[in-house]
Amino acid sequence: MNTTSSLVASVVDVRKIYGTHGSVAALDGVSLGIRSGEFTAIMGPSGSGKSTLMHVMAGLDGATSGRVFLGDTEITGMNDAELTVLRRRAVGFIFQAFNLVPTLDVRGNIMLPFDLDGRSVSRDEEQWITHLIQTLGLAQRLAHRPYELSGGQQQRVAIARALATRPKLIFADEPTGNLDSKTGREVLSLLSTASSQYGQSIAMVTHDPIAASHADRVVFLADGKVVADRPRTSAAEISNLMLSMETAA
Template identity: 55%
Template structure:
């Protein structure tokens, strides 16, 4: 099944010809996607026991949208995210992130691309326990050797305030609730103004009320600040916050939907499970 994009069937792989193009003088010129897969494969092992985690995936993720990636367990969601972030190498095909050909870069080069262009939000928060909330948000700047200027500190405090954390900025993670820790992780992901935020089950460890608050914050990052978010989730309610829902099964993208209700998303997932039975 061929995935459609914006109501049209995907055309030929044109991305390499437009990546890096200066569109400032021609508003009609195509704008490269933030993330693009072109015939991407990822195979683990060899011979009869080989596992094809990604099988010829081609898709674009455009700027300023909230995209959710869903699918059954073992469908290839985690592999998709790892390849998208340059944490894993594709076996075949091309992966372009913020105009950079991840498939052609070495480990050091991919690390620099992640540092400069990607923010991460994980299910497990991944905060440094000995640093305060504010210090955790600033940490990526320090690790990258970037000056923590007055402008940076102002932006960090603005994020903390917008997330309801400014009065908790000097607290260690152990003194914060799970929801507050995830908000710190979101602030850390957004502080450097990355091209894309990759969120891996960001509400997996949160209760229902806190999950909805976190999803509302991610939604606001898109609507109010033009952020691009790519989120893996198994939760139909979480996915219903997204502008676009990609469905993967057996390593292939099998559906590409616009905004949907939680019930409609659940029906799609149930149909997959029934079809696989």
């Protein structure tokens, strides 16, 4: 693991317990850092704690114990208002549920992070947004509202919104799960470009070995613990490791 200053997010000995009687440890003493400019895939069997880890790292859910950092800032004891401002400035999110604003059209949803932060768009940012819109096939849909779009189109809008401000860190929860294979490949290429060319850090939760094979690093969870941490790995090797983990479970 690199020095703390090169980490855009990290957890130190984090536990997350659900329930009081017969409690379940979704995270059981996890220490992990997301490195600056790196594309990290987080994998594991169903119930391994990967989505919980993402939510805790992003400050969307609190840890039962341990410490959580966004950059050099410890967020463990922050209140909701402080966390909201910090996330808005530094973090982008791609959720399975899209979380689009139903009253805004596609362009309005993509521009929402700028509006919420009360800032105008630079010429360079406008060019990047145009590139996102073209790459994701949304140019003919800018005036449509979410209810007029398919699930795959809504996911593309959510991805464009997350990438639009070029935040230092993007959390992506199964970003290709609702997409056809061609669009999925384009999205993974976009995430790779955001990391390699623009220095953005990507933390992607996925169950798909092909998606994970695009990442610079693959972290495997099982029973709330990190059980493997590998550099870029082929889809076949990832599949074999996942199969052995599920067999062991």
